[in-house]
Amino acid sequence: MSxxxxxxxxxxxxxxxxxxxxxxxxxxxxxxxxxxxxxxSGCGKSTLLxxxxxxQDKSExxxxxxGHPIDGPGRDRGVVFQSYTLLPWLTAAxxxxxxxxxxxxxxxxxxxxxxxxxxxxxxxxFADRYPAELSGGMxxxxxxxxxxxxxxxxxxxxxxxxALDALTRQLMQELLVxxxxxxxxxxxxxxxxxxxxxxLSDRVVVMTNKPGRVKAEIPIELPRPRTxxxxxxxxxxxxxxxxxxxxxxxxxxxEHLV
Amino acid sequence: MxxxxxxxxxxxxxxxxxxxxxxxxxxxLRLDGTINRTQGLVLSLAGFALILLIWxxxxxxxxxxxxxLPSPAGVVGRLGEQLANGEIWGxxxxxxxxxxxxFLLAAVMAIPLGILMARIRFFxxxxxxxxxxIRYMPVVAFVPLSIVWFGAEESQKLFIIWMGTFFALVLxxxxxxxxxxxxxxxxxxxxxxxxxxxxxxxxxxGALPGIWDSLRLAMGWCWTWLLVSExxxxxxxxxxxxxxxxxxxxxxxxxxxxxxxxxxxxxxxxLLRLAGKRLFKYLGKGxx
Numbered sequence: 027m028s029x030x031x032x033x034x035x036x037x038x039x040x041x042x043x044x045x046x047x048x049x050x051x052x053x054x055x056x057x058x059x060x061x062x063x064x065x066x067s068g069c070g071k072s073t074l075l076x077x078x079x080x081x082q083d084k085s086e087x088x089x090x091x092x093g094h095p096i097d098g099p100g101r102d103r104g105v106v107f108q109s110y111t112l113l114p115w116l117t118a119a120x121x122x123x124x125x126x127x128x129x130x131x132x133x134x135x136x137x138x139x140x141x142x143x144x145x146x147x148x149x150x151x152f153a154d155r156y157p158a159e160l161s162g163g164m165x166x167x168x169x170x171x172x173x174x175x176x177x178x179x180x181x182x183x184x185x186x187x188x189a190l191d192a193l194t195r196q197l198m199q200e201l202l203v204x205x206x207x208x209x210x211x212x213x214x215x216x217x218x219x220x221x222x223x224x225x226l227s228d229r230v231v232v233m234t235n236k237p238g239r240v241k242a243e244i245p246i247e248l249p250r251p252r253t254x255x256x257x258x259x260x261x262x263x264x265x266x267x268x269x270x271x272x273x274x275x276x277x278x279x280x281e282h283l284v
Numbered sequence: 285m286x287x288x289x290x291x292x293x294x295x296x297x298x299x300x301x302x303x304x305x306x307x308x309x310x311x312x313l314r315l316d317g318t319i320n321r322t323q324g325l326v327l328s329l330a331g332f333a334l335i336l337l338i339w340x341x342x343x344x345x346x347x348x349x350x351x352x353l354p355s356p357a358g359v360v361g362r363l364g365e366q367l368a369n370g371e372i373w374g375x376x377x378x379x380x381x382x383x384x385x386x387f388l389l390a391a392v393m394a395i396p397l398g399i400l401m402a403r404i405r406f407f408x409x410x411x412x413x414x415x416x417x418i419r420y421m422p423v424v425a426f427v428p429l430s431i432v433w434f435g436a437e438e439s440q441k442l443f444i445i446w447m448g449t450f451f452a453l454v455l456x457x458x459x460x461x462x463x464x465x466x467x468x469x470x471x472x473x474x475x476x477x478x479x480x481x482x483x484x485x486x487x488x489x490g491a492l493p494g495i496w497d498s499l500r501l502a503m504g505w506c507w508t509w510l511l512v513s514e515x516x517x518x519x520x521x522x523x524x525x526x527x528x529x530x531x532x533x534x535x536x537x538x539x540x541x542x543x544x545x546x547x548x549x550x551x552x553x554x555l556l557r558l559a560g561k562r563l564f565k566y567l568g569k570g571x572x
Contacts, residue, residue, distance in 0.1 A: 081470050099473045110465035115489055115566050128475035128485075158568030176475075 027102060027179045027212050029055040029078055033087035035237075036073050047073040049237030051087070058210040062223035063231045064273060066280045070238020071216045075184050078214055079105050091180070101129045104178035108185045111169035112157040118168045119144065119153040122175050129176045143171035147201065163194035170202065180212040187222065196254065199225055203252050220269045224262060225252060232272040235280055242272045354536040362536035363544070371525070375541075376548065379514065379521040382438070383506045386445030390453055390506075391499055398457025398495075399488055403469075412458065419451040423509065427516055436517040441510065448509035453502045460494030461487060493564040500556045507549050 031053045039045040048070040055061045063071045076082035077089050080099040089096045091103070099105075112121050122140040131139065144150050147167040157165055166186055173181065187195040203226050206213065217223050223230045227246050234241040246265055248256060256262050277283075311317040312327075319327075336356060342348065343355040354362075366372040400407040401415075426447055434440035464487050472482040514523025522541055529537040 079470070079474060081473060099470075099476065101474075101476050103474065105471065105474045107467045107471070110467040111471065113468065113486065113490070115492075115564075125475050128472070128477050128481075130476075156566040156568070158566060 027092045028057050028090075029053075029180065029212060029214060030090040030093075031074070031077070031087065034074070034077065034084055034089055035086035036070070036077060036082060037085040046237035048077075049239055051233075051239045053231060053240050055212055055214060058212055060206060060213040060215065060226060060228045061231060062215040062217055062227040062229075063233055064217055064220055064223045064269060065233035065238065066235050066273065066277050067218060068280070069233045069235045069276075071233050072184050073238065074233070075105075075182050075214060075216050078180075079103055079182050081105075101176060102178055103180045103182055104173035104176065106166070106169050106173055106181070106183045106186045108188045112165055112172075114157050117154050117156055118149060118160065118164075121157075121168060122172045125172050126175055131176065139175050143175040144168075146174070146205070147171045161194075162190050163198060166190065166198060167201070170205075174205065178211070180214070182214050184216045185218065186215075188217070188219075195219075195222070200254060202226065207251050220266055220273070221257070224248075224265050224269060225254075225257060230265075230269050232269060235276055241276075244269055244272075351533055352535060354539060358536045359540045359543070362534075363540040366537070366540070372544070375520070375522045375525050376544070379510055379523070380548075382441045382445065382514075382521065383503075383510050386442050386449065386510075387503060387506050389442065390446050390450040390502065394450055394454040394457050394502075395488075395495060398454045399461050399483055399491070401454070402458040402461035402491075403483065403487060408458075412455070415451050415454050419455060423448040424512065427512065430513070431517050436519065440517060441513040444513040445506050445509040448512075449502050449505050452505070453498060456498040456501070457491075457495055460498055461491040463494055464490035493560070493567060496556070496560045496563070500553055500560070503552060503556065504549060507545060511545070 031051055034048055034051040034053075035046060036048040037044045037046050051070075051074065053061075053063075053074070063074060065071045073082060077084050078091075078096065080096050080103070091100075112118075113124060116124055119140050122143055123136045126136040126139060127133075141150070141153075144153050147170060149164060149167055149171065152160060152164060152168075157168075160168065169186070187198045190198060199222055206226075215223070215226060220230075224246055230244045230246060231240055232242040232244070233239065244265065248259075248261060248265070308314070309317075312319050312323055340356050343350070343353050350358075363372070397407070397411065401411050402408070423444065427444060430440045430443050430447075434443060468486050468490055469482055472486045477485065510521075511523040511526075514521045515527045518524040518527075522545060526538050526541050529535075529541075
């Protein structure tokens, strides 16, 4: 499925004292394309994702999914957040079954799909653990298994690995990229980690701050499948530098370092 | 003076020397220290024993008239009589039924309303300021009115206990429900769940551990309002018996019943705490 935003604006605050989280944002994501949006904190990138998910109403402009206006959340778009993603009173398996039930998967199919997805993220042995008994990385793996279990055509991820330690994050990126390369989907991936964005994406979009709009788009023409050996290649480093170049001036300004 | 100095100096050097560890306070006395089971039990019992000892000493010394301050033995004896003649069971039974009825009424109203008030702006604006206002009206001031309205009937007790519990409880439920992370609600919506389904299957369930704790607190308030209502107008129950005993200066029974009230409150609270611990085991450690 394709996603399309044009002249998108999201306003918070009052009529008199408006605050535009996103304004005049234009972005198109093609079917089965993996696009990351990077930007400084508060640049409205998460708001953009909320609009795509149908969780946040836009104030102006156009937001389309497959050419149709986005009108509320839908089962075609799966979302993964940074934290509080699992229902704490349900085990890993029950969390997946809960989602499958709510999206309307037949009862006899739920068990099989749950087992299959837990296996895909390597957590079969942890099916009966509660979220409190899982590590942060495991929790996000269950969240990914859960969202993939009902086969959405678009995946919306809001800094899904942002709360993980560096090593776990790297492993999660490899897991995600492998899954995506096997079964392509349209992905909108929000992050502030440039390395992560370059590693995963077909295209990296840089957003500016206040109001958030699209400043630059950098195509990532690294070969697939992506491996972690690539990150030391000169191409990878050059791409990372290019993205950083767009974002650096902005960050200095936001952090009052200039 | 100089003698003291020469005496203390080497000691100070010694304690800070590398080989010999500095003497530390025992863990039970340290800031955020630790305690083992035996120490905990002994200290808890010591607290009770201390009060009992002071009480026994004061009454034995005869500083206060025995009719006003009976001895611990006298109180225990009087409670024994009440147990033997069975009166106390009737008193506890009547009071307990009143508490349960009023508590359930308050809870059954406060939980759904609290959920709506916490998450739907319409109900928040309509009912939160109102509840906050009523909560600050002293419930005791409603007691005369309750007698005018309901007489000394059961409904009068129900009204006072409910009044003292519901408005504070509903606001606590609101807080508990607000603490359910927004992300969980949004995840539910992405599954295509309707608002009412999200409220029932995610928000209510997610707030339940917090609501459970609020209910425990509310149960404690119920005892207070029960006694208030029973002392002023009742012909049965623990509060009635205490009020009756006042007429005969039966302080042994008054103090005995006060202790029984404390014990009943403690037992119910501990039962609820243990039930909560079992129900919400999934939250892992860090929850007592």
